[in-house]
Amino acid sequence: MAHSAAVPVRPEAAMLADDVMLKADDLQTHFIMGSRAAKSVDGVSLTVRRGETLAVVGESGSGKSVTSLSIMRLLAHPGRIVGGRILYRLRDGTVVDLATTGQKLMRSIRGREIAMIFQEPMTSLNPLFTVGDQIMEMVRLHEPVSRNEARARALEMLELVEIPAAAKRLDQYPHEMSGGMRQRVMIALALACRPALLIADEPTTALDVTIQAQILDLMRRLQREIGMSILFVTHNLGVVAEIAHEVAVMYAGRVVEQASVTDLFARPKHPYTKGLLACIPDPKRDRATDGSRRMLDPIPGSVPSIMALPRGCSFAPRCPLVEPACEAEPPVLERAGVNHLTRCRRHELL
Numbered sequence: 001m002a003h004s005a006a007v008p009v010r011p012e013a014a015m016l017a018d019d020v021m022l023k024a025d026d027l028q029t030h031f032i033m034g035s036r037a038a039k040s041v042d043g044v045s046l047t048v049r050r051g052e053t054l055a056v057v058g059e060s061g062s063g064k065s066v067t068s069l070s071i072m073r074l075l076a077h078p079g080r081i082v083g084g085r086i087l088y089r090l091r092d093g094t095v096v097d098l099a100t101t102g103q104k105l106m107r108s109i110r111g112r113e114i115a116m117i118f119q120e121p122m123t124s125l126n127p128l129f130t131v132g133d134q135i136m137e138m139v140r141l142h143e144p145v146s147r148n149e150a151r152a153r154a155l156e157m158l159e160l161v162e163i164p165a166a167a168k169r170l171d172q173y174p175h176e177m178s179g180g181m182r183q184r185v186m187i188a189l190a191l192a193c194r195p196a197l198l199i200a201d202e203p204t205t206a207l208d209v210t211i212q213a214q215i216l217d218l219m220r221r222l223q224r225e226i227g228m229s230i231l232f233v234t235h236n237l238g239v240v241a242e243i244a245h246e247v248a249v250m251y252a253g254r255v256v257e258q259a260s261v262t263d264l265f266a267r268p269k270h271p272y273t274k275g276l277l278a279c280i281p282d283p284k285r286d287r288a289t290d291g292s293r294r295m296l297d298p299i300p301g302s303v304p305s306i307m308a309l310p311r312g313c314s315f316a317p318r319c320p321l322v323e324p325a326c327e328a329e330p331p332v333l334e335r336a337g338v339n340h341l342t343r344c345r346r347h348e349l350l
Contacts, residue, residue, distance in 0.1 A: 016087060018094055021229045022071070023047040026280065027099070028083035029063075029070045040066040042253035046231075047246075048197065053223065055244035055261070057237055057276070061303040063253040064233045068199050071098060071231070072116055088114070091196065103299040112142040115190035117183075119202035124186060125174040131158075131185045132170030133136040138192045139245045157188035161218060163330050180211035187218065195224060200213035216242050238280045241265060250272045252304055252314035255333065259340040262294050269347040271319045275299035313343075321346045 016023060029041035041063045048054045055066045057211060069075050071086055086098040090113060098106070110116075118124040126134060135154035139145060144293075145224070151170070152310040158166035161184040174182055183203060190198060200219070204212040223230060233242055240247055241260060247264045249257040249272065257270040278297050301318040310316055312327040319326065325345060336342040 005119060012038075019050045020047055021050050021089055022046075022231070023087045024067070024084065025087065026069065026084040027067065027068055027070060027086060028081065029075065029079060030082050031079045033078060034111070036307065037082075039253050039309070040306055041070060043084070044250070044253070045084075045321075046248055046255070047230050047260075048231050049245075050229055051223070052245040053229050053232055053243055054248060055234060055248045056248050056250060057234060057236055057240055058089065058250035059303050060249040061252075061306070064235075064250050065305075067250070068116070068201050068231060068233050071199065072110060072114065073098060073103075073185055074116075088197075097113040108142070111138055111190075112193045113195055114197045114199065115193070115195040116199040116201065117186050117190050117203045118264065119205055125189075127174055130171050130173055131177075131189075135185075135189050135192050138189055153192060153342055154188075157192050158185070160191070160222070161185075161188045163188070179206055180214065180321065183207060183211075183215055184218070187215075187222070190209060191222065191226070193229075195228060199231045199233070202235070203232075204239060205263045206233075211240075212239070219243060237276050251274045251278070252309055253306055254314065255316065255341075256343040258333075259337070261348045263337065263340055267337065267340070267342060267350075269342040269350055270315075270344045271321050271350070272299070272315050274350060313345075321349055 020312050024044055024046040026125050027041055027044045028039070031038040031040055044063070044067055046054060046056070058064045066075070066079065067249055070081055074230065081099045084099060087095055088098050089095050095104070098109070117263040125131065132151060132154045135157055136147065136150040139153050140147070155166055155170055158169055163181060163184050169177070174185070177185065201212045204215050207215060216239065219230065232240070234240060244261045244295060247261050248261060251272050257264065257268070257273045264273065265277065276299070276300065279299070299318055304310060304314055310327065312329050313319070313331050316322045316326045323346065331343045331345050332342050336347045
Protein backbone atom coordinates (compact mmCIF):
# COMPACT_ATOMS: atom_id res chain seq x y z
CA MET A 1 0.00 0.00 0.00
CA ALA A 2 1.32 3.43 -0.91
CA HIS A 3 1.77 5.88 1.93
CA SER A 4 0.80 9.03 0.04
CA ALA A 5 -1.87 9.68 2.66
CA ALA A 6 0.75 9.94 5.37
CA VAL A 7 1.03 13.40 6.89
CA PRO A 8 4.67 14.14 7.80
CA VAL A 9 5.23 15.60 11.25
CA ARG A 10 6.72 19.04 11.69
CA PRO A 11 10.13 19.47 9.98
CA GLU A 12 12.00 19.69 13.27
CA ALA A 13 10.42 16.43 14.48
CA ALA A 14 11.34 14.68 11.22
CA MET A 15 15.03 15.20 11.96
CA LEU A 16 15.50 11.69 13.29
CA ALA A 17 19.02 10.32 13.22
CA ASP A 18 19.54 7.89 10.35
CA ASP A 19 19.90 4.96 12.75
CA VAL A 20 16.63 5.64 14.61
CA MET A 21 13.48 3.68 13.70
CA LEU A 22 11.16 4.88 16.45
CA LYS A 23 11.30 7.68 18.99
CA ALA A 24 8.68 8.19 21.68
CA ASP A 25 8.91 11.71 23.06
CA ASP A 26 7.18 12.59 26.37
CA LEU A 27 4.45 10.01 25.70
CA GLN A 28 1.46 10.30 28.04
CA THR A 29 -1.28 7.67 28.07
CA HIS A 30 -4.13 8.04 30.54
CA PHE A 31 -7.18 5.98 31.40
CA ILE A 32 -9.95 8.53 31.85
CA MET A 33 -12.64 7.51 34.34
CA GLY A 34 -15.09 10.32 34.93
CA SER A 35 -13.19 13.25 36.42
CA ARG A 36 -10.17 11.10 37.33
CA ALA A 37 -7.23 10.08 35.15
CA ALA A 38 -4.96 7.11 35.76
CA LYS A 39 -1.55 8.08 34.35
CA SER A 40 -0.41 4.67 33.10
CA VAL A 41 2.32 6.22 30.96
CA ASP A 42 3.54 9.54 32.32
CA GLY A 43 6.04 11.33 30.09
CA VAL A 44 7.95 8.35 28.67
CA SER A 45 10.70 8.92 26.11
CA LEU A 46 12.29 5.96 24.29
CA THR A 47 14.48 5.46 21.23
CA VAL A 48 14.63 2.25 19.19
CA ARG A 49 17.60 2.12 16.81
CA ARG A 50 17.81 0.34 13.48
CA GLY A 51 18.76 -3.32 13.85
CA GLU A 52 18.99 -3.15 17.66
CA THR A 53 16.88 -4.29 20.61
CA LEU A 54 15.55 -1.95 23.28
CA ALA A 55 14.24 -3.79 26.34
CA VAL A 56 11.58 -2.13 28.49
CA VAL A 57 11.63 -3.67 31.98
CA GLY A 58 9.45 -3.34 35.05
CA GLU A 59 7.06 -5.05 37.44
CA SER A 60 3.39 -5.57 36.61
CA GLY A 61 1.68 -2.18 36.69
CA SER A 62 4.78 -0.22 35.65
CA GLY A 63 3.24 0.87 32.34
CA LYS A 64 5.48 -1.09 29.97
CA SER A 65 2.70 -2.98 28.17
CA VAL A 66 0.54 0.15 27.91
CA THR A 67 3.53 1.86 26.29
CA SER A 68 3.73 -0.86 23.62
CA LEU A 69 -0.04 -0.79 23.04
CA SER A 70 0.15 3.02 22.71
CA ILE A 71 2.75 2.66 19.96
CA MET A 72 0.48 0.21 18.12
CA ARG A 73 -2.62 2.36 18.86
CA LEU A 74 -4.37 -0.70 20.30
CA LEU A 75 -5.47 0.84 23.59
CA ALA A 76 -8.73 -0.40 25.05
CA HIS A 77 -11.34 2.12 26.18
CA PRO A 78 -11.04 4.29 28.28
CA GLY A 79 -7.30 4.52 27.58
CA ARG A 80 -6.03 7.21 25.24
CA ILE A 81 -2.87 9.09 24.34
CA VAL A 82 -3.19 12.59 25.78
CA GLY A 83 0.26 14.00 25.06
CA GLY A 84 3.65 13.49 23.46
CA ARG A 85 4.71 12.08 20.11
CA ILE A 86 5.65 8.68 18.67
CA LEU A 87 7.84 9.37 15.67
CA TYR A 88 8.28 6.47 13.24
CA ARG A 89 10.18 6.26 9.95
CA LEU A 90 8.19 4.47 7.25
CA ARG A 91 9.83 2.30 4.57
CA ASP A 92 9.74 5.20 2.12
CA GLY A 93 11.63 7.43 4.59
CA THR A 94 8.63 9.53 5.63
CA VAL A 95 8.46 10.27 9.35
CA VAL A 96 4.98 10.15 10.88
CA ASP A 97 3.61 10.67 14.37
CA LEU A 98 1.85 7.42 15.31
CA ALA A 99 0.15 9.18 18.22
CA THR A 100 -1.98 11.33 15.91
CA THR A 101 -1.99 9.70 12.47
CA GLY A 102 -5.28 8.48 10.99
CA GLN A 103 -6.70 5.00 11.51
CA LYS A 104 -6.40 4.10 7.81
CA LEU A 105 -2.65 4.63 7.84
CA MET A 106 -2.31 2.88 11.21
CA ARG A 107 -4.05 -0.21 9.81
CA SER A 108 -1.55 -0.32 6.97
CA ILE A 109 1.36 0.11 9.38
CA ARG A 110 0.31 -2.70 11.73
CA GLY A 111 1.73 -5.96 10.44
CA ARG A 112 3.56 -4.45 7.47
CA GLU A 113 5.74 -1.82 9.16
CA ILE A 114 5.39 -2.73 12.85
CA ALA A 115 4.33 -6.15 14.14
CA MET A 116 3.60 -7.34 17.66
CA ILE A 117 3.98 -10.64 19.51
CA PHE A 118 1.76 -11.03 22.54
CA GLN A 119 2.40 -12.90 25.77
CA GLU A 120 -0.18 -15.68 25.41
CA PRO A 121 -0.50 -17.17 21.92
CA MET A 122 -3.70 -19.08 22.72
CA THR A 123 -5.55 -15.79 23.16
CA SER A 124 -3.84 -14.17 20.15
CA LEU A 125 -4.30 -16.96 17.60
CA ASN A 126 -7.81 -17.63 16.31
CA PRO A 127 -8.82 -21.17 17.41
CA LEU A 128 -11.26 -21.50 14.47
CA PHE A 129 -8.66 -21.17 11.70
CA THR A 130 -5.55 -23.15 10.83
CA VAL A 131 -2.23 -21.45 11.49
CA GLY A 132 -1.57 -21.45 7.74
CA ASP A 133 -4.80 -19.57 7.01
CA GLN A 134 -3.96 -16.98 9.68
CA ILE A 135 -0.52 -16.29 8.24
CA MET A 136 -1.96 -16.19 4.71
CA GLU A 137 -4.57 -13.65 5.80
CA MET A 138 -1.84 -11.38 7.18
CA VAL A 139 0.13 -11.56 3.92
CA ARG A 140 -2.87 -10.95 1.65
CA LEU A 141 -4.03 -8.06 3.82
CA HIS A 142 -0.85 -6.12 3.08
CA GLU A 143 0.45 -7.49 -0.24
CA PRO A 144 -1.23 -8.08 -3.64
CA VAL A 145 -0.52 -11.82 -3.85
CA SER A 146 -2.59 -14.86 -4.82
CA ARG A 147 -3.76 -17.47 -2.34
CA ASN A 148 -1.11 -19.91 -3.60
CA GLU A 149 1.62 -17.29 -3.20
CA ALA A 150 0.38 -16.47 0.30
CA ARG A 151 0.40 -20.17 1.22
CA ALA A 152 3.97 -20.48 -0.05
CA ARG A 153 4.93 -17.48 2.11
CA ALA A 154 3.22 -19.04 5.14
CA LEU A 155 5.21 -22.25 4.64
CA GLU A 156 8.40 -20.21 4.25
CA MET A 157 7.71 -18.40 7.54
CA LEU A 158 7.03 -21.62 9.49
CA GLU A 159 10.31 -23.01 8.16
CA LEU A 160 12.06 -19.75 9.07
CA VAL A 161 11.03 -20.12 12.72
CA GLU A 162 12.21 -23.75 12.65
CA ILE A 163 8.89 -25.50 13.10
CA PRO A 164 9.42 -29.20 12.24
CA ALA A 165 7.23 -30.71 9.51
CA ALA A 166 6.16 -27.19 8.56
CA ALA A 167 4.07 -28.31 5.57
CA LYS A 168 1.96 -30.48 7.87
CA ARG A 169 1.67 -27.77 10.53
CA LEU A 170 0.17 -25.34 8.00
CA ASP A 171 -3.15 -27.16 8.21
CA GLN A 172 -3.21 -27.62 11.97
CA TYR A 173 -5.17 -25.56 14.48
CA PRO A 174 -3.53 -23.76 17.44
CA HIS A 175 -4.88 -26.26 20.00
CA GLU A 176 -3.01 -29.06 18.21
CA MET A 177 0.34 -27.47 19.05
CA SER A 178 2.42 -27.07 22.20
CA GLY A 179 2.93 -23.68 23.88
CA GLY A 180 6.41 -23.28 22.42
CA MET A 181 5.17 -24.22 18.94
CA ARG A 182 2.31 -21.72 19.16
CA GLN A 183 4.76 -19.00 20.17
CA ARG A 184 6.84 -19.80 17.08
CA VAL A 185 3.67 -19.50 15.00
CA MET A 186 3.06 -16.08 16.55
CA ILE A 187 6.58 -15.03 15.55
CA ALA A 188 6.02 -16.38 12.02
CA LEU A 189 2.74 -14.45 11.83
CA ALA A 190 4.40 -11.26 13.06
CA LEU A 191 7.28 -11.56 10.57
CA ALA A 192 5.17 -12.59 7.55
CA CYS A 193 5.44 -9.12 5.96
CA ARG A 194 9.04 -8.52 7.05
CA PRO A 195 8.31 -5.63 9.46
CA ALA A 196 11.04 -3.12 10.23
CA LEU A 197 10.07 -3.09 13.93
CA LEU A 198 8.93 -5.99 16.08
CA ILE A 199 7.28 -5.34 19.46
CA ALA A 200 7.51 -8.42 21.69
CA ASP A 201 5.37 -8.12 24.83
CA GLU A 202 6.47 -10.76 27.35
CA PRO A 203 6.87 -13.34 24.54
CA THR A 204 8.53 -16.03 26.67
CA THR A 205 6.80 -15.68 30.06
CA ALA A 206 4.44 -18.63 29.62
CA LEU A 207 7.21 -20.97 28.38
CA ASP A 208 9.54 -23.25 30.29
CA VAL A 209 13.21 -22.28 30.55
CA THR A 210 14.41 -24.53 27.71
CA ILE A 211 11.79 -23.32 25.22
CA GLN A 212 12.36 -19.74 26.41
CA ALA A 213 16.05 -20.00 25.50
CA GLN A 214 15.16 -21.41 22.07
CA ILE A 215 12.74 -18.54 21.37
CA LEU A 216 15.37 -15.94 22.39
CA ASP A 217 17.96 -17.61 20.16
CA LEU A 218 15.45 -17.59 17.31
CA MET A 219 14.68 -13.88 17.75
CA ARG A 220 18.38 -13.00 17.79
CA ARG A 221 19.00 -15.00 14.61
CA LEU A 222 16.01 -13.50 12.80
CA GLN A 223 17.10 -10.03 13.83
CA ARG A 224 20.50 -10.63 12.23
CA GLU A 225 18.98 -12.11 9.06
CA ILE A 226 16.15 -9.62 8.56
CA GLY A 227 17.81 -6.56 10.13
CA MET A 228 14.70 -5.56 12.08
CA SER A 229 14.58 -3.54 15.28
CA ILE A 230 12.98 -5.04 18.40
CA LEU A 231 11.15 -3.44 21.33
CA PHE A 232 11.24 -6.20 23.93
CA VAL A 233 8.85 -5.79 26.87
CA THR A 234 9.53 -7.95 29.93
CA HIS A 235 9.65 -8.08 33.73
CA ASN A 236 12.66 -10.43 33.62
CA LEU A 237 16.07 -8.75 33.68
CA GLY A 238 17.71 -12.14 33.23
CA VAL A 239 16.11 -12.40 29.79
CA VAL A 240 17.19 -8.83 28.99
CA ALA A 241 20.86 -9.76 29.38
CA GLU A 242 20.41 -12.32 26.60
CA ILE A 243 18.81 -10.16 23.94
CA ALA A 244 19.00 -6.39 24.51
CA HIS A 245 21.41 -3.66 23.41
CA GLU A 246 19.75 -0.89 25.47
CA VAL A 247 17.50 -1.09 28.52
CA ALA A 248 14.81 1.25 29.82
CA VAL A 249 13.57 0.47 33.34
CA MET A 250 10.01 1.63 34.05
CA TYR A 251 8.34 2.22 37.40
CA ALA A 252 4.84 3.63 38.03
CA GLY A 253 4.46 4.91 34.47
CA ARG A 254 7.89 6.53 34.10
CA VAL A 255 11.34 5.57 32.88
CA VAL A 256 13.55 5.60 36.00
CA GLU A 257 16.77 4.45 34.36
CA GLN A 258 18.08 3.96 30.83
CA ALA A 259 21.49 2.74 29.66
CA SER A 260 23.26 0.16 27.53
CA VAL A 261 22.69 -3.38 28.79
CA THR A 262 26.37 -3.70 29.73
CA ASP A 263 26.45 -0.45 31.71
CA LEU A 264 23.12 -1.05 33.42
CA PHE A 265 24.13 -4.49 34.70
CA ALA A 266 27.59 -3.36 35.76
CA ARG A 267 26.67 0.04 37.25
CA PRO A 268 22.95 0.40 38.09
CA LYS A 269 22.18 3.98 39.06
CA HIS A 270 18.69 3.65 40.48
CA PRO A 271 17.74 1.74 43.68
CA TYR A 272 14.86 0.07 41.84
CA THR A 273 17.14 -1.30 39.13
CA LYS A 274 19.60 -2.45 41.75
CA GLY A 275 16.77 -4.24 43.55
CA LEU A 276 15.64 -5.95 40.34
CA LEU A 277 19.19 -7.12 39.65
CA ALA A 278 19.44 -8.52 43.17
CA CYS A 279 16.40 -10.68 42.41
CA ILE A 280 18.12 -12.47 39.52
CA PRO A 281 19.36 -15.87 40.77
CA ASP A 282 23.18 -16.03 40.83
CA PRO A 283 24.77 -19.29 42.08
CA LYS A 284 27.99 -17.53 43.15
CA ARG A 285 26.35 -14.60 44.92
CA ASP A 286 23.56 -16.62 46.49
CA ARG A 287 25.80 -19.22 48.13
CA ALA A 288 26.49 -18.62 51.83
CA THR A 289 29.93 -19.22 53.37
CA ASP A 290 28.81 -22.58 54.77
CA GLY A 291 27.74 -23.75 51.32
CA SER A 292 23.99 -23.37 51.86
CA ARG A 293 21.84 -21.27 49.54
CA ARG A 294 20.98 -17.75 50.65
CA MET A 295 17.51 -16.34 50.16
CA LEU A 296 17.11 -13.68 47.47
CA ASP A 297 16.49 -10.16 48.75
CA PRO A 298 13.08 -9.03 47.41
CA ILE A 299 12.22 -5.37 46.98
CA PRO A 300 9.95 -4.51 49.95
CA GLY A 301 6.45 -3.26 49.29
CA SER A 302 4.70 -3.09 45.94
CA VAL A 303 4.21 -0.77 42.98
CA PRO A 304 1.88 2.09 44.03
CA SER A 305 -1.51 2.52 42.43
CA ILE A 306 -1.38 4.91 39.49
CA MET A 307 -4.53 6.46 40.95
CA ALA A 308 -2.69 7.39 44.15
CA LEU A 309 0.96 8.06 43.39
CA PRO A 310 3.20 9.61 46.08
CA ARG A 311 3.80 13.33 45.83
CA GLY A 312 7.54 13.01 45.28
CA CYS A 313 9.50 10.04 43.93
CA SER A 314 7.17 7.12 43.22
CA PHE A 315 9.78 4.68 44.52
CA ALA A 316 10.36 6.58 47.78
CA PRO A 317 8.13 4.33 49.97
CA ARG A 318 10.28 1.30 49.00
CA CYS A 319 13.68 2.98 48.68
CA PRO A 320 16.61 2.32 51.07
CA LEU A 321 18.18 5.68 50.12
CA VAL A 322 15.12 7.86 50.65
CA GLU A 323 15.57 11.32 52.19
CA PRO A 324 13.03 14.12 52.82
CA ALA A 325 13.74 15.79 49.47
CA CYS A 326 12.76 12.56 47.67
CA GLU A 327 9.29 12.69 49.18
CA ALA A 328 8.79 16.39 48.51
CA GLU A 329 9.40 16.67 44.75
CA PRO A 330 9.48 14.12 41.91
CA PRO A 331 13.02 13.64 40.52
CA VAL A 332 13.91 14.36 36.91
CA LEU A 333 15.90 12.18 34.52
CA GLU A 334 19.55 13.21 34.77
CA ARG A 335 22.85 11.94 33.46
CA ALA A 336 24.75 9.41 35.57
CA GLY A 337 27.39 8.63 32.97
CA VAL A 338 27.86 8.56 29.20
CA ASN A 339 24.45 7.68 27.68
CA HIS A 340 23.26 6.63 31.15
CA LEU A 341 20.13 8.32 32.56
CA THR A 342 18.55 7.92 35.99
CA ARG A 343 15.62 9.41 37.88
CA CYS A 344 17.34 9.38 41.28
CA ARG A 345 18.79 12.40 43.09
CA ARG A 346 21.03 10.11 45.17
CA HIS A 347 22.47 7.97 42.37
CA GLU A 348 26.04 8.90 43.35
CA LEU A 349 25.65 6.63 46.41
CA LEU A 350 25.10 3.54 44.25
